[in-house]
Amino acid sequence: MARAPLPAGAGTPAAVPVPAAADPAAPAGLPDPIAPAEGLSPLVLRYLEHVRVEKRLAARTVDLYTHDLARLTALAAQVPIDLLQVQPAHVRRWVAQMHGQGRSGRGIALILSGWRGFYTWLGREGRVPSNPVVGVRAPRSGKPLPKALSVDDAVGLADFESSEDDPWLDTRDAALVELLYGCGLRVGEVVGLDVVASPAARGWLDLDAGEAHVLGKGSKRRSVPVGSAALAALRAWLAVRGDTPGQAALFTGRHGTRLTAQSIWQRLRRRSLQAGLATPVHPHMLRHSFASHVLQSSGDLRAVQELLGHANITTTQVYTRLDFQHLAKAYDAAHPRAQRKKNP
Template sequence: MSDGGPDAGQALPEPLPRYLDHLRVERRVAARTLALYTDALTRLARGAAGLNVPLERLQPHHVRLLLAQLHGAGQGPGLSPRSLALQLSAWRGLYRWWGRRGGVALNPVDGIRPPRAGKPLPKALPVDQAVALASHSAQNTDPALAARDHAIVELLYGSGLRVGELVSLDALPSADAAGWVDADDATVHVLGKGHKRRSVPVGSHALQALAAWDLQRVSLAAPGEAALFVSSRGTRLSDSQVRSRLKRLALEAGLPTSVHPHMLRHSFATHLLQSSGDLRAVQELLGHASISTTQIYTQLDFQHLAKVYDAAHPRARRKTGGG
């Protein structure tokens, strides 16, 4: 059933075919670009027909309405901000070309922007997977590497360190040290972004893992090496080495997702917020300069609560049966 506007198999109203010819012949755009512009202009013509407004009389408020319709769900998921930006680009190009030829006095698309794309939520491991990774990291056949990997995972997950902060830690405090662990005080001192120092509590599991690593470190560390965490060559571990190691450990542990150091930091923040609800405390522990940066974890926390609600609350889901 037709909505009165152009549809598949129907000719586009003028001047759209002439504009597409201009793109193909004079501008020599790629076939893929031409197909995308054809689709965008078809949507424009269909939308204008649905509003019963000729293309030459379209106004900015009409364009905003069409944009909202494309963004809305309708019969299915709406267009993404990126796709909407492409629609606007095609429409704007049409009216700019049309205006140079005296067809329209106003470009109704000028100044209209697509909705901003939301920032993707950080990925955090479920608690059981984080614990499984920590347990598996201690199972290397080489006792020194097993102790090192276990201490790394426990410290990343237990204290929410950035990988750069972790590899910058020295085995002993000194005037030149970027960071170190104070086992007596159960605290790790780090130099974070903006050269800002902060101190973060170290949990009992991480302290035990660090103590075990301290006994093994002497067998790996090169003479005079200050780094807390060293490679099999005895020198300070790099960011990329830690990332590669975590990815391998997650695969060996049978986790369904690849793991990187920042995922353990996200897991630390998410699980802490779920338990405490104290956003300010999480901000301080993560070393975020602004609370707005930390607030993204409230969205993750809400997702967690929503899943619990859907699974447990008697009013969460509608009954599938009649009556």
């Protein structure tokens, strides 16, 4: 791809190739496959050193900033214009361009955040009179609904009996599914569960009381009832788990170490595919399914809020949209005035 020349001046960057179009399927906020290290101006490199050393941002964050500023450099090169001369009109044009290429509103918002921080720093350095990114907003994108399983799929996954010749793994994974779906726990809360309560425990089970005590977001503790199916699966797991000296974790791997969130994601995905589900299941999908199914059955939004550990009920209200979709489908299928007439 040809590189457009830039006028000489302080902060003038060399051009960086820009991909022809962003990948709409790429996760929001992830960089495009460009080479950010090529052609960055000394001013940009100074800023990246500033956020890395003085602000002590994580390496992943610095990497994302690098990609964002490489994108800014490339877009300025296409005008061409010096980075120190960028105006709000340029930024708005670039936002429209990225949106037209299929980038999500959330992804654009993350990119603008990186640009905004760069020009804020330039302003403190006395290099620009104003921040051209201030006041420029990303396009709004509809908030996606949580992905929840149908009742049949969720129950089918919970009842699934693996054909693997490893009863130890199968019993553990069955208990994981029952706990995630039966209690609506976050995967981090499940990882933190111990077999019994102790001063060092982040969470623990009380099988006699039928409760799980967990440490949720914001270090807030809550107690969640554990249903009979989950209790039976947990007792079966504890019977084969065995005792590992010094290891209090409820869910462990083969070597006796506490199971990680990544391991739970992998095992759940594998189990859902073995069960024949069309969509690979992840832990938070079971939490969404728990909330949606309880709300469909009870209609008690406050109870669902307490069970999920949401600080604000507006967070829980998203499940009313799922519940409405369920009712709308039932109406379309059952009501005689909802059914479309067949063409003669």
